[in-house]
Amino acid sequence: xxxxxxxxxxxxxxxxxxxxxxxxxxxxxxxxxxxxxxxxxxxxxxxxxxxxxxxxxxxxxxxxxxxxxxxxxxxxxxxxxxxxxxxxxxxxxxxxxxxxxxxxxxxxxxxxxxxxxxxxxxxxxxxxxxxxxxxxxxxxxxxxxxxxxxxxxxxxxxxxxxxxxxxxxxxxxxxxxxxxxxxxxxxxxxxxxxxxxxxxxxxxxxxxxxxxxxxxxxxxxxxxxxxxxxxxxxxxxxxxxxxxx
Numbered sequence: 475x476x477x478x479x480x481x482x483x484x485x486x487x488x489x490x491x492x493x494x495x496x497x498x499x500x501x502x503x504x505x506x507x508x509x510x511x512x513x514x515x516x517x518x519x520x521x522x523x524x525x526x527x528x529x530x531x532x533x534x535x536x537x538x539x540x541x542x543x544x545x546x547x548x549x550x551x552x553x554x555x556x557x558x559x560x561x562x563x564x565x566x567x568x569x570x571x572x573x574x575x576x577x578x579x580x581x582x583x584x585x586x587x588x589x590x591x592x593x594x595x596x597x598x599x600x601x602x603x604x605x606x607x608x609x610x611x612x613x614x615x616x617x618x619x620x621x622x623x624x625x626x627x628x629x630x631x632x633x634x635x636x637x638x639x640x641x642x643x644x645x646x647x648x649x650x651x652x653x654x655x656x657x658x659x660x661x662x663x664x665x666x667x668x669x670x671x672x673x674x675x676x677x678x679x680x681x682x683x684x685x686x687x688x689x690x691x692x693x694x695x696x697x698x699x700x701x702x703x704x705x706x707x708x709x710x711x712x713x714x715x716x717x718x719x
Contacts, residue, residue: 476503476523483531485538495534498566498688502527505637505687515709519573526568568690569603575693575704576602599673602694606685608632609668616660631668634659635685640692643683645674 479496503523509515568574579601600607609631635641648662663669674681682701684693693704 476507476520478503483535485535486541491534491538495531498530499527501637501688508638508687509709519708522571522573526571529570530566530568565605567601567604569601571603573692573707574602574690575695575700575707577695577697577700600671600683600691600694601673602691604691606631606635606683606689606691607671609663609671611663611665611667613662613664614659615662618658629661635689637687639687641685643668643672643685645669645672645681645683 478499480492482499483495485491503520506515506519506523510517510519569576611628612630614627614629631643634643645668661668668674672681672683680696682693682695683691684695684701684704686692692708693701695701695704
């Protein structure tokens, strides 16, 4: 049995986090249940629901509880209800999760275990476990019919994401790989938004970022070994399911 939203965590109404956190719970467990029920992932994947969401909810309860206390004690009600940017919930992350992979971070390092909030202005870009950032002004070089990008020029990263599947973002230098050799979509980042937001530097010949169905970065890797490690952690031990004709 899995519980989410108010069934899993009751907190003061201050901060307005009930609906937001409940939806995040549902999306987090939803894509994992879909993979397991379809036979594409091992049931062990479901344990990551509590591993990922419990620390987030604990922090949220501390914030809403603190705001409630401040509001009650502050004589100036307006001043007491001045919310910080933490309540926007845009910097929530799962960097510590056992099902995220980042080639740039030692899995045993304090940085990997750091549960601080992302996007604080002192970072070098997105990390595995962070919410995938938007990147606008992308020129469509090639797009398959399945990508649904026809007539959308310029486009953005968010228009590529699907709630039903992982999205693989392959960052390469212009002309490094012929567009015809890549499936689905080829985009040109003329303004540099995508490379900057995803922390891909000029010294990187290639980077692969896998975005989970819930919009969080599952993997940030540079080669096939990192990709293999991530997919084995996510899908390892799953039975093979034959597609019906």
